[in-house]
Amino acid sequence: MSHPRAVLFLALVFAAAGCTRSHIEHDAFVWTGTVAPGKWVHVRNVSGPITVEVSPSTQVDVHATKRWHRDGNSVRFVENATDDGIVICTLYDAHGRCAPFDYAAQGHHGFLSSIFHKRSDATVDYVLRVPAGVNIDLSTVNGPVSVAGTSGDVRVETVNGEIQIAARQGSLKLNTVNGSVSAVLDSISAAGDVSLHTVNGSVTAVLPPQLDGRVSFETVTGNIKTGFAVTAEGPTNPKHMSGIIGAGGARRIDLSTVNGSVSLMKHS
DSSP states (O other), rough: HHHHHHHHHHHHHHHHHHHHHHHHEEEEEEEEOOOOOEEEEEEEOSSSOOEEOOSSSSSSEEEEEEEEEOOOGGGEEEEEEEEEEEEEEEEEEEEEOTTTTBBBBTTTTTTHHHHHHHHHOOEEEEEEEEEOOOOEEEEESSSSSEEESOSSSOOOOOOOOOEEEESSOOEEEEOBSSSSSEEEESOOOOOOOOOEEBSSSSSEEEEEEEOOOEEEEEEEEOOOEEOOOEEESOOOOTTTTEEEEOOOOOOOEEOOOOOSSSEEOOOO
């Protein structure tokens, strides 16, 4: 066999082998149930995106798609009722733990160890539909998070992935490490704090024009931009500013990054 034909043959063999090793299971997990307004839906994931949409009904609807090359059968899903709602977790063995503030994807390991020593390479994509007024608390490690149309509080944590929120009201607490964070609120509750943080990426908040609160901007390598009049409190510089917007009050608006710009703009 000539060299070009041998290369082509081997490429086809490896491509075919790759196809046989790639698996996808739609609706690997499905849950539908009632969570009262003001209660929480907690989702704990390791690898894969989480997407949240507003529900047309009064039910919470959760669908998970599983993708894997190796040992997908070891991945399982658990839902547990909590005092404040429900928690749903991706687990990679029979000994993992599933609680809002005590999650381990694998048993007998710490959180970081369970990430780096998984037998399975499976990723899980979650899609949630959440009715008005229900709060959401989402975490993943490798994957973006997006939320659209919700009207409760939102808490998000990821490590490698951007966060995008477009909501109507409620407080926001959004944290990532590698990725940008953006939030657009066309209305905000009277006590709604806004906290957006990353390390490598930009931070952008677009908030209603009638806004009261105390604001803090911070960056190391980027710029600060605001469309609101800010009455400065204490020393300011191009990389850090604290002050009052409108009448001030108890609301906190904290926006920070290390490598990126920080922007606070008015919703049109």
